[in-house]
Amino acid sequence: MSGPQPPVPFEVFGDGTAYLHGTKAALSEGEVLTPGFESNFRPGAPLRHVYVTQTLDAATWGAELAVGTGRGRIYIVEPLGALEDDPNVTDKRFPGNPTRSFRTLEPVRVVGELLDWIGHAPEQLQAMRDGVVARQRSGEDLIEE
DSSP states (O other): OOOOOOOOTTOBOTTSOOEEEEESOOOOTTOEEOSOOBOSSSTTOBOSSEEEESBHHHHHHHHHHOSSSSOOEEEEEEESSOOEEOTTTBTTTBSSOTTOEEEESSOEEEEEEEOSOOOOOHHHHHHHHHHHHHHHHHTOOOOOO
16 A cells, blocks of 8 residues: 655646645635735735645645745645636746646635645755745746736
């Protein structure tokens, strides 16, 4: 019997109907995430959108890179409004939307939590953190809001 596997880039989670949100916030089923929380990539900058994805890989990055203390968490969420492709990755970093990353100006409701996911390898995580810092230093860390 095998346990959880490392996330696979661009692999859609489950049957493709679920949306995921990675964070360090401890949330309960039924809670609602709203825009206005601090960006993971621009300290002190509130976001106008809530970001969701349909890939476990992107949600894992969100949980691992999230600001705050505590462990990363991945929630299954239900968008309560219209979604649009996340312009910060779609066509900017990845042609099309292979990360299945979206954003919304509306709240999203927590409908469950994934408990059996595993993170990226430590060297992958450090490389991503180093890349984030390098983009911040060069001024390339702008989030299109």
